[in-house]
Amino acid sequence: MHLVLAARRADRMNELAESLETKHGTKCHIVAIDLSTSDAGLKLVDEIDKLGVDIELLINNAGVGLIGEVSTTEPVDIQRMLNLNVNTLTDLTYRVLPGMLERGHGAIINVSSVAAFQPVAFMGSYAASKSYVLHFSEALWAETRSRGVTVLALCPGVTETEFFEVAGAPGWLKKHSSQTPAKVVRKALSALEKRRQFVVTSWKDYIMTILVRLATRRTAVNESKRYFRAGTNENTNLPASSAASDDQNKS
């Protein structure tokens, strides 16, 4: 099996490539690239074309979150996040899918989130970006499933990665129940084999996605405020004022 890894940190990818090659004989090609730039999709596909291989499985996994109040969030950071989570994911999908359809086989896993099922206060644009990924992927699943191709929206809940540290909530992970990346991968591959359109990777999170649909939209979004509220979560970068204003809103 050949694998192309794409992210910004070449050292991390080199370590991973070495370990995959030693343990499994997987040949890895590394592309150090910032996928939040507007021509990233084109550059990456060009690079893969040079290898002369067909893409059998595209995994759009690279993504970041931003947790914080609107007034303390830099618009440029939001722009970069949306470029990565939405634009490049869409661009790569549109560049790779036609070849798969022509060959009559292939698969795409787009990494969404359990946050895709509802608006989430203090991470509104991230949650909305993941709703986009979920809806976009499901639509493509319906469009292409009879043509030998499958598109899966993978919706993990809290997972033990660097996500929350990068998103501006270091320490948050330790205080919440979480799952391992290995479990998420197992669930994803099993769902892909069953050609499912989406998968939520734990029962607890799956039930939550159903409850959110049963609740009013107002209740769902108000409940979401509890997750990243300052005061209850001192390990976020939210200013203390957001807890106070929350209490004022309640009264």
Ligand SMILES: NC(=O)c1ccc[n+]([C@@H]2O[C@H](COP(=O)([O-])OP(=O)(O)OC[C@H]3O[C@@H](n4cnc5c(N)ncnc54)[C@H](OP(=O)(O)O)[C@@H]3O)[C@@H](O)[C@H]2O)c1
């Ligand atoms: N962890 C969770 O609780 C959770 C829950 C639901 C969904 N997700 C989703 O899962 C996916 C993977 O995130 P993770 O949890 O594994 O977080 P992570 O540990 O922070 O990993 C993020 C990955 O994306 C790459 N990346 C980030 N910015 C990039 C950029 N501009 N260009 C290229 N690559 C970039 C990173 O590599 P470099 O930094 O080297 O570029 C890294 O490999 C994301 O789409 C995230 O939204 C995570």
